[in-house]
Amino acid sequence: MTLAVSLLVASAVIFAVVDLVPGDPASFMLGTGARPDTLAALRAEMGLNLPWPVRYARWLGGVLTGDLGTSLAYRTPVAGMIVERLQVSLPLALAALALAAAVAFPAGLYAASRGGRAGDAAVMAGTQVGVAIPNFWFAMLLVLVFAVKLRWLPAGGFPGWDQPLAAIRSLALPAVALALPQAAILARVLRSALIETLGQDYVRSARAKGLTRAQALRRHALRNAMIPVLTILGMQFSFLLAGAIIIENVFYLPGLGRLIFQAITQRDLVVVQSSVLVMVAAVILVTFVVDLAYALVDPRLRGAR
Amino acid sequence: MIGVERLSVAIGGRPVLDDVSLALPPGRITGLVGESGSGKSMTALAIMGLLPDGARATGRVDLDGRDLLALDDRRMSDLRGRRIGMIFQEPMTALNPLMTIGDQVAEVLIRHHGMARDAAATVARLRLDRVGLPGARFPLGLFPHELSGGQRQRVAIAMAIADAPDVLIADEPTTALDVTTQAQIMDLLRGLVADEGMALLLITHDLAVVGSTADRVAVMQGGRIVEEGATADLFRAPGHPHTRALLAAARHRPARAQAPALPGPPILRVERATRSYALPRRAPFAPTGHLRAVDDVSFSMQPGESVGLVGESGCGKSTLTRMILGLDPVQGGRILLDGQPVVAGRMPGALRARVQVVFQDPFGSFDPRWTVERLVAEPFHLTGRPRDWQDQVAAALAEVGLPADAMRRHIHQFSGGQRQRIAIARALIIRPRLIVLDEAVSALDVQVRAQVLDLLSRLRESHGIAWLFISHDLSVVRSITDRVLVMDRGRIVEDGPTRRVLDAPESAAARRLVAAMPRMPGETS
Known part of the structure; x- marks a missing residue:
């Protein structure tokens, strides 16, 4: 219910903003020398x-029936364009997130278990670098090493999912480039959440029961530290879905971010409007899933619902 | 048989325990008392092998001929929970909020015996039954947040005794609980010692609890045991000056203000006040139940009067307090402060300034980044900050016995008793007509508590301030109030002179409270 209301509000805001943006798509399409009557006819x-x-109302009605309108620039249905782009962006975002989590969890757990000692300091320094490196520069570095020097993976482009292996290979480097800063952020959040829970009384109780430091960390602290981690994971997924535009440009990937960027430069308002709405829907959905996950982790949140 | 021999501990080179020796015979309760910081908890942690990082221990903790200090953490973990169990002060946070109580008790058995989940759950059930949480009302699948503080402490005890350890260490097990729950938990611990023959090390700052429970008592001061002996002997004829000082402080009665209630219109009038909460629904469309937290309560207070408000946890004293302070809306009836109605959320600053509050946990009520000067001056926003506000802050601090240089420091630099004095200075600075003290001395050591009580008594005489003293500690109520209100299930069931109510309680609730009050040997109630 709240889901539907948020989406309706979002659609209204998107429409208002896009409508207010200066620039008439019709005059853009015909160029500056167009005759007024041609322009009026096109409008x-x-x-x-x-x-x-x-x-x-027309746009909203279309959206509800699955018709996201027709691109002004390409004269093709926007829904089809978005679906095509999602085939790149969704797997890329998921792969980057999985990779980030796969690195961040062991790193965060290790750093927390060495809290304040050398191992912790080393992991923290590493994540500091990971956050600081601009990811397009890291992406170019990856291309130089793995595509140009070693020739293991392609430097860019996307062959389509009818060649699954080639498709996966072409998404590997972008996923790594996207994952690095996210992994660093996630590891830091996990570490600080863990260190905070390690100071809690129930961890002391667990130790008094005979659990070793590592057991108490895994069995008692980790799950209690999950709430902030889930929040960050949800935000990262939303960001990765559309925020990958720089990396998409470096690797010439036909993703959602590039679609929106191009549509904006071409004043293709229907595309902008509808793809932004799809993005918002995705973010709201992710938030909803994260909320469900909270309740799964924390029994205290179950009764409140 | 476990014993501590010549144990010394230093943290970062600073000695915290000095040559401590203590025997814990099976089937006996050994009390360990002293002020906070005297080394009681550190002794317990040393026995458990859970000293903080950077602590160095010398001497010997002997368990059946083995020196526990020599064991590495892995081996020590095998003994913790199996041979030595421990329960802590704060039951509200001692349990993992995300695990069911059954799993938390069963975990001990799974950890030490590799028991299957089912088998461990069966034993967990028996242990929970033993600590007074029967299966019909307390299934294994409950989560800690579904239990009260006393019930959680029972779960913590079930966890500690799950594997029938030889030694149970209880560090301030009842300090956070109300007086009737405290009596029940102490009964439970006594029963466990008698039935299972375990040794109990009972750590507390409450001499009355030790006096009515322990077989032997050791008194600690500055990391040393200064006196040790059979409880009755030690209370009758304390040998060491520190023991005598502790006993005197615990038995201390502040000089009562001589001119109590002033005539004139009442400072506080509560007329038929009512507040109820909607209970969570059992099923999606079930009718909503209501809990009458405060039910048709009426009383009034004269200027300069000192009134106690007592009752078990959940009786409605906190809700009533919040209503008086204008933090919770009054649903039925009305509350008049100095003749003006208290309306939650819409009280003019001038009216607000007539009532101030001091809470139980002074640390939690201070912004850690502010200087004491700013903290104490905070209530001035109600009245406007006078020109000489800094002098007034200094004067208020002086009144509570703190040096003027305290103004420049931050709250973490003060001890618990000093923080409570700062909280009182903050309440005093705008000269309120009524100060509400919500369990304000419950967490303090006996000696600090005696000082604070003296201070309150003195201030009442000099400033004519009325006190509303909310507490579960009847001995404190007895020593500082003229009149006491007993609350039970949202209603005031008894209202009378303190001495009369505590010596000859009429209502069932008051009788329960008086009966549960721990008494020191040689103390006539």
């Missing part, structure tokens, strides 16, 4: 001269 055809409530 009428595109429905741009209708009053805004009608345009909003």
Whole structure:
């Protein structure tokens, strides 16, 4: 229910913002030398001269029936374009997130178990570097080493999922480039959450029961430290879905981020409007899933629902 | 048989325990008393092998001829929970909030005997039954947040005794509990010692608890045991000056203000106040139940009067307090402060300034980044900050016995008793007509508590301030109030002169409270 309301509000905001943005798509398409009557005809055809409530209602009605409109620039259904781009962006985001978690969990656990000692300091220094490195520079470094020098993986482009192996190979380097800063952030969050829970009375109780330091960390502290980690994971996924634009550009990947960027430069308002709405829907969905995960982790949140 | 021999501990080169020797015979309760920081808890942690990082221990902790100090953490972990169990002060946080109580008790058995989950759960059930949490009302699948503080402490005890250890260490096990629950938990511990023959090391700052429970008592001061002996002997004829000082402080009665209630209109009038909470629904469309936390309560207080408000946890004293302070809305009836109605959220600053509050945990009520000067001056935002506010802060600090240079320091640089004095200075600075003290001395050591009580008594005389003293500790209530209100299930069931109510309680609730009050040997109630 709240899900639907948030989406409706989001659609209204997106429509309002896009509508307010200066730049007339019709005049953009015809160029500056267009004759006024041609322009007027095109505007009428595109429905741009209708009053805004009608345009909003039409768009919303379409969205509800799965019709996201037709791209002004390419004259193809926007839904198809988004689905095509999601085939790159979704697996990429998931792979990057999985990779980040796979690195961050052991690193965070190790750092927390060595709290304040050399091992902890080393991991923390490493994550500091991971956060600080600009990821396009790291991406280019990966290309130089693994594509140009070693020739293990392709330097860019995406062959499509009908060649699964080639597709996976071409997403490998971008996923690593995206994962690095996220892994560093996640490891830091996990470490500080763990160190905080390690100071809790129930961890002391667990030690008094005979659990070793490592057992208490794994069995008692880890799950209690999951709430902030889940929050960060949810935010990272939302960011990776559309925020990968720089990495998509470095690797020439046809992802969602590039689609939106191109659509904005071309004043392709229908594409912008609809893909942003899809993004918002994705973020709301992820938030919802994260909320469900909270309740799964913490029994105290179950009764409140 | 476990014993501590010539144990010394230093943390970062600073000695915290000095040559401590203590025997813990099976089937006996050994009390360990002293002020906070005297080394009681450190002795327990040394026995458990859970000293903080950077601590160095010398001497010997002997368990059946083995020196526990020589064991590495792995071996020590095998003994913890199996041979030595421990329960801690804070039951609200001692249990993992994400694990069921059954799993937390069973974990001990799985850890030490590799028991299967089912078998461990069966034993866990028996242990929970033993500590007074029967299966019908307390299934294994409950989570800690579904239990009260006393019930959680029972779970913690079930965890500690799950594997029938030879030694149980209880570090301030009842300090955070109300007086009736305290009596029940102490009964349970006594029963366990008698039935299972375990040795109990009972650590507490409450001499009355030790006096009514322990077979032998050791008194600690500055990391040393200064006196040790059979409980009755030690209480009758204390040998060491520190023991005498502790006993005197515990038996201390502050000089009572001589001119109590002033005539005139009452400072506080509570007329038929009512507040109820909706209970969570059992099923999606079940009718909502209501809990009447405060049910038709009426009383009034004169200026300069000192009134105690007592009752078991959950009786509604906290809700009533919050209503008086204007933090919780009054649903029925009304509350008049100095003749003006208290309306939650809409009290003019001038009215707010007439009532101040001091809470149990002074540390939690201070912003750690502020200087004491700023903290104490905080209530001035109600009245406007006077020109000479800094002088007034200094004067308020002086009144509570703190040096003027305290102003420049931060709250973490003070001890618990000093923090409570700062909280009182903060309450005093705008000269309120009524100060509400919510368990304000419960967490303090006996000696500090005696000082604070003296201070309150003196201030009442000099400033004519009325005190509303909310506490579960009847001995404190007896020593500082003229009149006492007993609350039970949202209602005031008894209202009378303190001496009369505590000596000859009429209501069932008051009788329960008086009966549960621990008494020191040689103390006539």
